[in-house]
Amino acid sequence: MRKKILIVGAGFAGAVHARVLAECGYSVDLIDRRNHIGGNAYDYTDENGIRVHAYGPHLFHTKNSKIIDWLSRFGNLVPYEHKVRALLPSGQTAPLPINLDTLNIVFDSNLNSPTEAAEFLGRLSVPLAAPRSAAEYLYSKIGRELTDLFFRPYTKKMWGFDLEEMSAAVVKRIPLNFDRVDTYFYKDEIQVLPQSGYTVLFESMLDHPSIRVHLSVMFAHDMLNDYSFCFNSMPIDEFYQYQFGDLPYRSIKFHSRTELATTGNTEPSWSVTNFTDLGPYTRETAWHILPYHLVSETGKRTFTREEPCDYKDNNFERYYPVKTADERYQKIYQQYHQLSCSQEKSISFIGRCGTYQYLDMDQVINQSLANVNVWLAQQ
Ligand SMILES: Cc1cc2nc3c(=O)[nH]c(=O)nc-3n(C[C@H](O)[C@H](O)[C@H](O)COP(=O)(O)OP(=O)(O)OC[C@H]3O[C@@H](n4cnc5c(N)ncnc54)[C@H](O)[C@@H]3O)c2cc1C
Known part of the structure; x- marks a missing residue:
């Protein structure tokens, strides 16, 4: 008899596991408490005829061509180089990540080369031997003025913490650019979007005779009795009834509005604008x-x-695991992880909430392919 597998969560982690297992002859039940597939990558066409990503803009970028090869089996991926600009107090906009043009716009300077830009930033930076917090890290890289303009209000809105309370790890992801390159993910050679949207890509990934999808279904512990193994992308603290405490997340409330299309050549060339002010919003997407x-x-x-907020103020919608400078929540996660390693012989926690880490889509796919293949090799 074919082994029955339960998968919790129809996001990338669950869907990748489901597809690989089905192709290897397993019988898969995939449940999700939401009424749609795709997890946080879910998109839909709204009443204005515009495709909207329900949980914020999802831009696919990676250095790993094997992931693209695998994903391309389920739909056409089209090249797209993402651009972001910050709205400054002056009303001007400037490229993000910070590049040579950003410096010229903010400081009204006339830097002409990467060397001049690097020297300029070198003069602004505050030397620090071993920066621990996000503030120390940014001061040591770009100085106070740029930190306070681009990162201080944004971080406070995004995380609810001051830069001094945040781990340097959170801002180490932010690239710095001394030339004129103005693409947001320029460090990744491959930048694409699914031509027909993420939801269609997921439909194709889950379209297999051995995968049954059950939407609006919550995980319940007694479901495990019917399956030989469970891959579970639900929040690990929820699974263990919060016995070591909560693993908190930042969440986001999305506020959409409709405008009449502009005529002529007045369309901006970038889709996302970041706000540097002290208002409640971090950014806006023109879909x-x-x-x-x-x-x-x-x-x-x-x-x-x-509009970022605590996940408890947004119906427990978990988006970004919280990383403080003292890593207190990662220590709580380790307790849950150790408990799962010692107690669970037939459950593997997967994905963003199962492992309490921020993961881009390519990382989730990569980890999921690796995880499921290790598991298959052990059977
Ligand atoms: C605002 C935002 C913007 C992002 N932008 C990008 C980007 O530009 N590029 C990029 O690469 N990545 C981006 N990401 C990250 C991307 O969303 C994740 O990499 C991806 O969604 C992780 O997939 P997952 O399967 O681990 O989790 P999820 O997509 O969250 O899927 C988990 C699923 O499990 C379900 N579930 C949870 N608990 C239960 C339960 N008890 N019972 C049943 N079902 C349950 C949930 O409903 C959910 O559908 C962004 C994330 C956010 C929040």
Whole structure:
């Protein structure tokens, strides 16, 4: 008899596990408490004919061509180089990540080469031997003025903490650029979007006779009795009834509005604008700028602003695991992880909430392919 596998969560972690297991002859039940597949990558076409990503803009970028080869089996991926600009107090916008042009716009300077930009930033930076917090790290790299303009209000809004309370690890991801390159993910050679959207890509990934998808179904412990193994992407603290305490997340409330389409050549070339002010919003997405997101022309456009908040103020929607300078929550996660290693012989916790780490989509796919193949080799 074919072994029955339960998978909790229809995001990338669950869907990749489901597909590989089904192709290896296992019988898979995939449940999700939401009423849709795709996890946080889910998208849909709204009443303005615009494709909107329900949980914020998802841009696919990676250095790993094997992931693209695997994913391309389920839909056409089109090249897209993402651009972001910050709205400054002056009303001007400047490229992010910070590059040579950003410096010239902010300081009204006339830097002309990467060497001049690097020397300029060198003069702004505050030397520190071993920066621990995000503030110390940024001061040591870009100095106070740029830190306080681009990162202080944004971080406070995004995380609810001051830069001094945040781990340097959170801002070490932010690239710095001394030339004129203005693409957000320029460090990754491959930047794509699924031509027909993420939801269609997931539909294709889950379209296999051995995969049954059950939506609006919550995980319950007694489900485990019916399966030989469970791959579980639910929050690990929830699974263990919070016995070591909560693993907190930042969440986001999305506020969309409709505007009439502009005529002529007035469209901006970037899709996301970051706000540097002290208001509640971090950024705004103009969805129609993304390729294939203008699904049908209605003369209307959709814009979505993001207002970060605690996950408990947003119906327990968990988006970003919280990383403080003292790593207190990662220590709690380790307790849950050790408990799962010692107690569970037939459950593997997977994905963002199962392992309490921020993971980009390519990382989740990579980890999932590796995890499921190790498991298969042990059977
Ligand atoms: C605002 C935002 C923007 C992002 N932008 C990017 C980007 O530009 N590029 C990029 O690479 N990545 C981006 N990401 C990260 C990306 O969303 C994740 O890498 C990906 O969603 C992780 O997949 P996952 O399967 O681990 O988790 P999820 O997508 O969260 O899927 C987990 C699923 O499990 C379900 N579930 C949870 N608990 C239960 C339960 N008890 N019972 C049943 N089902 C349950 C949930 O409903 C959910 O659908 C972004 C994330 C956010 C929040």
